[in-house]
Amino acid sequence: MDTLLNKCCKLGLKMTDQRKTIVKVLSDSKDHPDVESVHKRASKIDKKIGIATVYRTIKLFEDNKLLEKHEFKGFSSRYETVRENHHHLIDIRTGRVREFRNTLIDAMQKQMAKEMGYDLVDYRLELYAVPSKRKKK
Amino acid sequence: MDTLLNKCCKLGLKMTDQRKTIVKVLSDSKDHPDVESVHKRASKIDKKIGIATVYRTIKLFEDNKLLEKHEFKGFSSRYETVRENHHHLIDIRTGRVREFRNTLIDAMQKQMAKEMGYDLVDYRLELYAVPSKRKKK
DNA sequence: GTACATGCAAAGGGTTTGCAAACGG
DNA sequence: CCGTTTGCAAACCCTTTGCATGTAC
Numbered sequence: 457m458d459t460l461l462n463k464c465c466k467l468g469l470k471m472t473d474q475r476k477t478i479v480k481v482l483s484d485s486k487d488h489p490d491v492e493s494v495h496k497r498a499s500k501i502d503k504k505i506g507i508a509t510v511y512r513t514i515k516l517f518e519d520n521k522l523l524e525k526h527e528f529k530g531f532s533s534r535y536e537t538v539r540e541n542h543h544h545l546i547d548i549r550t551g552r553v554r555e556f557r558n559t560l561i562d563a564m565q566k567q568m569a570k571e572m573g574y575d576l577v578d579y580r581l582e583l584y585a586v587p588s589k590r591k592k593k
Numbered sequence: 594m595d596t597l598l599n600k601c602c603k604l605g606l607k608m609t610d611q612r613k614t615i616v617k618v619l620s621d622s623k624d625h626p627d628v629e630s631v632h633k634r635a636s637k638i639d640k641k642i643g644i645a646t647v648y649r650t651i652k653l654f655e656d657n658k659l660l661e662k663h664e665f666k667g668f669s670s671r672y673e674t675v676r677e678n679h680h681h682l683i684d685i686r687t688g689r690v691r692e693f694r695n696t697l698i699d700a701m702q703k704q705m706a707k708e709m710g711y712d713l714v715d716y717r718l719e720l721y722a723v724p725s726k727r728k729k730k
Numbered sequence: 731g732t733a734c735a736t737g738c739a740a741a742g743g744g745t746t747t748g749c750a751a752a753c754g755g
Numbered sequence: 756c757c758g759t760t761t762g763c764a765a766a767c768c769c770t771t772t773g774c775a776t777g778t779a780c
Contacts, residue, residue: 470733470734470735470778470779470780471779472734472735472736472778472779473778474735474736475735491769491770492769504736504737505736505737506736506737506738507737507770508736508737508738508739508770508771508772509735509736509737511769511770511771512735512736512771513735515770515771527664527666529664529715529717532768532769533769533770545705545706545709545711547711548714548715554709556705556709558701558705560701561698561701561702561705564695564697564698565698565718565720568682568693568695568698568720569682569720569722570725572682572691572693572722573724573725574682574684574720574722574723574724574725575722575723575724575725576720576721576722577685577721577722577723578666578685578720578721579718579719579720579721580666580717580718580719580721581702581716581717581718581719582716582717582718583702583705583706583711583713583715583716584713584714584715584716584717585706585709585711585712585713585714585715586711586712586714587710587711587712588707588710588711588712589712607753607754607755607759607760608754609753609754609759609760609761610753611760611761612760628744628745629744641761641762642761642762643761643762643763644745644762645745645746645747645761645762645763645764646760646761646762648744648745648746649746649760649761650760652745652746669743669744669745670744670745
């Protein structure tokens with residue numbers, strides 16, 4: 457098992473009811489919600505939960521590499537549970553995020569940095585797009 | 594001539610002294626300054642210039658496609674005059690930005706979007722790196 | 731029990747806006 | 756001239772923080 461909850465336990469994080477609620481919301485999220493969305497969803501389980509707690513918990517998870525933060529152009533910060541490497545395509549009309557992998561681009565990025573005399577530490581590759589009229593080729 | 598000032602005139606923008614000052618600052622900038630830096634540099638020419646004016650002018654230029662805004666991770670918004678297509682490598686220690694081109698990656702991005710059934714509208718490719726210890730290969 | 735987490739509201743940083751006065755074309 | 760732009764300060768949004776209270780281990 458490698459659930460978010462398990463990872464929290466392994467890290468020895470103190471699991472309050474609020475944190476468990478937020479873990480559940482994040483684990484159930486198939487999209488890339490922002491803090492407000494997480495708070496809204498969490499409120500359905502625990503109507504007393506404060507948004508400051510959501511901010512603090514998300515930051516805690518982020519610091520512990522359980523969550524990844526994305527700041528897509530035109531949106532407030534959005535989060536997803538850390539999984540394998542991938543890039544994002546954002547539908548600018550709906551905000552929907554689609555994921556993709558492309559190991560060739562990954563390799564080229566690393567090489568590009570090396571050629572410029574740097575060691576790659578992190579990257580960002582985001583495609584902003586709209587559904588095409590024609591059928592997918 | 595294709596200077597920023599010329600582009601402003603062609604667009605019929607009212608050129609106040611403040612705007613001319615900001616245009617000069619931006620034209621002289623070889624880096625990717627944030628609003629505060631632009632304001633500081635502009636203040637050396639016109640000590641009365643207000644930061645709200647800098648914000649408004651930069652937004653005006655951005656809306657008119659004369660400036661490009663970048664929101665690099667960990668920094669406040671930074672700007673550069675629009676030029677040919679290129680990507681950015683950010684030295685996370687200093688904030689210094691290096692530019693590079695890679696047409697193969699460009700092509701792959703477009704193709705990636707198409708394969709997913711989208712038309713690419715915009716993208717973001719940023720490398721975050723530190724100078725490598727070894728000599729550039 | 732004790733150190734840490736919570737909720738609230740207030741503060742924070744970067745950016746925007748309302749207003750009266752100044753100014754460009 | 757008249758509509759636009761400016762400078763100032765207040766408002767703004769999202770996020771963080773101080774504090775007294777509550778809670779997991």
